[in-house]
Amino acid sequence: MALIVYGANVSPFVRKVRVALMEKGLDYTLESVNPFHPPEDYIVISPLKRIPAFRDTDLPEPNTLADSSVICDYLEHKFPEPALYPRDPYLRARALWFEEYADSAVAMCVGRGLFFERVVKRMLRQTTDEEICKKTLQETLPPLFDYLEKELGNNDYFVGNTFSIADISVATMLVNFQHAGEALDGTRWPKLAAFRTRLLDRPSFKTLIAEEQAIVERFRAA
Numbered sequence: 001m002a003l004i005v006y007g008a009n010v011s012p013f014v015r016k017v018r019v020a021l022m023e024k025g026l027d028y029t030l031e032s033v034n035p036f037h038p039p040e041d042y043i044v045i046s047p048l049k050r051i052p053a054f055r056d057t058d059l060p061e062p063n064t065l066a067d068s069s070v071i072c073d074y075l076e077h078k079f080p081e082p083a084l085y086p087r088d089p090y091l092r093a094r095a096l097w098f099e100e101y102a103d104s105a106v107a108m109c110v111g112r113g114l115f116f117e118r119v120v121k122r123m124l125r126q127t128t129d130e131e132i133c134k135k136t137l138q139e140t141l142p143p144l145f146d147y148l149e150k151e152l153g154n155n156d157y158f159v160g161n162t163f164s165i166a167d168i169s170v171a172t173m174l175v176n177f178q179h180a181g182e183a184l185d186g187t188r189w190p191k192l193a194a195f196r197t198r199l200l201d202r203p204s205f206k207t208l209i210a211e212e213q214a215i216v217e218r219f220r221a222a
């Protein structure tokens, strides 16, 4: 059996899938795909030409999938233990909500409003627009962090106080926030800051962040 993830390691969506694989103790290969210059035939496995895409060579063709949420859902059904989604129908739906919230609103804000400006643009030899970053940090992002702070309450994890896809999805976006050179303000969002430390201390996140750090620093310094 071979599980293949297509993508680049600094993508929060690629990291989400890799963390899910690692938390389930699964071996996989990362095949490098630059979403700005994907291979010509990449559209066959990822019709929107986005990363990540995925292949399970256990299956006859077509054996590929695109989209991090779809891939994580597949992994959960094929390899149910340890569970990354709550069994209870309502809690499962709540976890999917936080996954969606992170993948859409938080990703747009942290991704386009910070990481793209400070890391991707440098990689593309373009100039960072600090005005965009300022607007993100002062206006767009705080209400999103306020919501997460409130939802976390006094729990360690977002849903059912058990580690799940909801936590992976939020934490992977916080990694890109950090890669963009920002530290979460622990006085304004103490619960979210403690959550960030808790999650990023897990061996899965720790291993990947260590792998990404040098690349990100090189781009940011460019």
Ligand SMILES: N[C@@H](CCC(=O)N[C@@H](CS)C(=O)NCC(=O)O)C(=O)O
Pocket: 011, 012, 013, 035, 036, 048, 049, 050, 051, 052, 066, 067, 068, 069, 103
């Ligand atoms: N909903 C998708 C989003 C994936 C996504 O937007 N990936 C970015 C990289 S972080 C990408 O491929 N961007 C290139 C593009 O949109 O053309 C998922 O969860 O996998």
